[in-house]
Amino acid sequence: MRFTSSKLLLLALGLTVTIFLGSASLNGDTTDPATLHIGGGAGTDCATGCAGEPNLISGNKVDIYQTSGGADPIPAPQLLILGVPNDTTNLFGTDPITGVTYINPYPGGATTSGSSGSSFFAGAMGPSENVYDFLGLTANNSNSFTNWAAADLAINGITANNFGIYELSLNGGVLGPKGLIDVLFTSGALPLGTFAVAYGTAGDQSFSTPFTEAGLTTTTTTNVPEPGTLLLLGTGALVLVRMKLKRGAQLAGL
16 A cells, blocks of 8 residues: 555554553543652742752751642642651651641642641551552652662762651641642651652542652752753843843943
């Protein structure tokens, strides 16, 4: 069979549509949208995005940000999951969270006060495991012991033999598209090298945090802005240089 150029174009378009539809079905409502970013709390540079992998956080504030603008609202309880290096015992005798605030959308939206239940210690996660499977949750597997241990070693100088996993339930509000949950811990509750990820469900959808959006407590300097912000900064610097060159040329002509 001979194919004319128009037939080849239609065939290519058909394959493109098929691939697109197949991709949509593979990544549709019943799979895991990895859209929950972990930042350093409302008002911080890392609240809604950082050039991290993982995102560096410090102090006693953590936020969960829904990066998708078209996601279904995630009802309570939402889960904040912590991984503490070289921990095999329950660190939290009482609830380590002192305040939960929902901001939909962030920033400047309506706020709702929430609460947290007592933390659940799931045990120690070891090599060859990932945190969501460890907890029996359906989500992406990038938050693995391998990735966490490598990051803790490179950033904090911690050699992790395991990670103690804690599951904290957040109540009192809905996390909507572009919404944020601001979580305040008691001072010193989050040990150095602790990873933070989130999980929630809405209908038949499960939402989670990929490793690239996970939080990691550290004393290292904070993350740089996202590439989009860097582009704006670079553009501004270029404009200033051109203005100075133009001004210099004008003065030279006088």
